[in-house]
Amino acid sequence: MSLTTYCPADGTRIPAGSLTWRCPVCQGPLDLDYSPTPSPLKSLTGRTSSMWRYAECLPLPRPDCTLGEGRTPLVPLTAEVDAKLDFLNPTLSFKDRGAVMLAALATRLGPERVIADSSGNAGTAIAAYCARARLACTVYVPEGTSAKKLEQIRAHGARLEVVEGDREATARAARTAADEDGVFYASHVYNPYFLHGTKTYVHELWEDLGGRLPESLVLPVGNGTLLLGAALAVAELHHAGLIDRRPALHAVQSAAVAPLARAWQAGSDEIVVDPAPAPTAAEGIAIPNPPRARQILRAVRESGGAFHTVTEDQIRHAQLDLASRGLYVESTGAVCWAATREGGAVGGRSVVVPLCGAGLKTGLAPDHGSV
Structure with missing residues (x-):
């Protein structure tokens, strides 16, 4: 199951399996209590041609929702x-490198829905991997986000919430929704996965x-x-x-x-x-x-x-x-x-x-x- 997260600012620890997405004391982002040891170069021969070839350094096993991300030229x-x-x-x-981790974690935690906020690319990635994992997803974006990114988010079947204002206003709107029951906040900022x-x-x-x-x-x-x-x-x-x-x-x-x-x-x-x-x-x-x-x-x-x-x-x-x-x-x-x-x-x-x-x-x- 998921590992323990903690607040790097005050040390507050969050139990594994919780949907808590930020420190309840200082409201700051969380880190992961995880210190893996990479394999030497020679042991990588013959492994899968994706980021999952570094499995011993990843906090979750390779998920069904992978799209073959990583190993770029x-x-x-x-x-x-x-x-x-x-x-x-x-x-x-x-952003696919992190989005697949969040989708894999959400699949394990079983929320009612997933939400994310983004200026575009994180939103398109979360939407894609949630589609792959069959997870209901809502993405908050600021007005003025590139039209092609909005098109991509919609194409993956995610609900789109366009927020009046800048990137910070969008983050505030998403964080308010993230505090509702049964929500997994797929935050590329707050979630250390x-x-x-x-x-x-x-x-x-x-x-x-x-x-x-x-x-x-x-x-x-x-x-x-x-x-x-x-x-x-x-x-x-x-x-x-x-x-x-x-x-x-x-x-x-x-x-x-x-x-x-x-x-x-x-x-x-x-x-x-x-x-x-x-x-x-x-x-x-x-x-x-x-x-x-x-x-x-x-x-x-x-x-x-x-x-x-x-x-x-x-x-x-x-x-x-x-x-x-x-x-x-x-x-x-x-x-x-x-x-x-x-x-x-x-x-x-x-x-x-x-x-x-x-x-x-x-x-x-x-x-x-x-x-």
Whole structure:
């Protein structure tokens, strides 16, 4: 059955099998009491070609609702930078890695219904895996969410709730519904099982690079689910003695919505929430108040990495540059390349950027003029 969850802020523990989705004391997100040991490289030969090849590091067994997520290609962009094509996951984004974990957990807990909130990709992934698991699902999204993402959510049979306002208003609406009886809140932010799915991104890199990791991992950050998953995997591999050094984690935000980057620059552990953030084409990371802000800032600091911001023009130019190389990704998926291309802020002898979502989900970023 499910493992015990706990609050990293105050230590409150939640019994296994509970539908409780946040700390009842401080209302914060939960972590999972789970410290697996990865298998050595040679033992992976012949295993299934999906994220479930790392079964000993996953808190649930391979579920019936799997769609073969994971094992996405790694391709070079320059002599120093490789891109991992995570937009080739089944619902065309990296969120499948965590969504399958939440659907598998919900199947075990047997709720009356599942709800999720999202700026798009997490919602499409949760809707798909709930459809696969035959779970009733409602997805809350902010107004202005890309039409193709809404179409995808509906196509999977999920009920769609479009919330007037921004991403934060959407989260509040979903959290209110999550407190109703019989509801499983498939939150990619609050539920730690999601992070244990996204960490397989790094386990795959380690395997594909022959048992090592790059000098720098560059990751887009809104709620930080990919970065925090990466930090989990790095810690597991290092603790097991399978890597001798940890890569620097470099977090990228849109300059329009950058509460974590501002906190980093100020040397603070606390973010200042902008009540009226500017619009950004990088809708997937337009998060003004990430609940795991302290954890994200700590993970970047402890890795020796840094925060970076990119402008709307830089995002569009990076998206077009990737398309000219045969890789059409959504605006959010281009932010890491925007931070690294042409002598950008992130350098190093070996760097990996994720291309997180397919371009057909959003289209091209608007043209705001030349860089």
